[in-house]
Structure formats: structure tokens, C-alpha cells
Amino acid sequence: MAAGLLLACGCASVPAKRVGMVIQLKPEALEKYQRLHADSNPGVRDLLTKYHMHNFSIYLQQVEGKWYEFGYYEYTGKNFDADMAELAKEPRNIAWLKICDPMQIPLPGSKGWTDMKRVYFNP
DSSP states (O other), X not given: OOGGGBXXXXXXXXXXXXXXXXXXXXXXXXXXXXXXXXXXXXXXHHHHHHTTEEEEEEEEEEETTEEEEEEEEEEOSSOHHHHHHHHHHOHHHHHHHHHHGGGEEOOTTOSSOEEOOOOOOOO
16 A cells, blocks of 8 residues: 555554535634634544544635635544444534534535545545
8 A cells, every 4th residue: 555545643554535525604604614613722623533533624715706615634543434423423523513514505415514526636
């Protein structure tokens, strides 16, 4: 396996599952959303790490007057579905999503973030 496909997080034998996702952000929520996700706000960062989600990043981009969020993370665990199910049960994560979800507009056909298809990777 190519070294570029492995993360330097103490889990060198686990290839990373790279996830890109997108969702629209309500324009009136822009400032509050950015404050909630500021580097200084601990939010649920420890829970993301607990469930093997690393390098989690969210980017904002305005397209034709609408704000969109692009999220990216690398999953290094062994059972993605089980870890996501456990994360979904965490009380702090539930509370966090109750704040953030109403600020977002899922893309047509989605109930939340839409996973994106990766078409290019350069290790």
C-alpha cells in the first residue's frame, strides 16, 4: 500500500477513507455558523477524534448569491457505519446538531450533508 494513503496518526496500518460533502447554508446563519466553528470553540472536536475522524475541515463558498459548505474528513477506524452510529448517539453531538442543522439547507434529494464523489487524489 502506498505510504501516501496512510495517515500519520498512530494508525499507520489503517488506510484513510476520505469523505467530501456539501450542503447549503442559510444566509442569515452565516455569522453564527462561523462563530460556532471557530478554531477556538471546542464544539465536538473530541468526539470526531474519538470516532476516528481526522483532518475535519469545513469551507464556505458563495455561488450565485447562495452560501455552500464543503466538508472534508479522513476516517481511520475499522467500522465506519458502527462508529457513525455511536457518534449519532452521543448527547453532545445530538445537542450540537440541534443547533447547526437548522442553519443548513440540504441539497435536493438529501436530508443533510450530501456525500461528494471523489474524482481525483494526489498522494
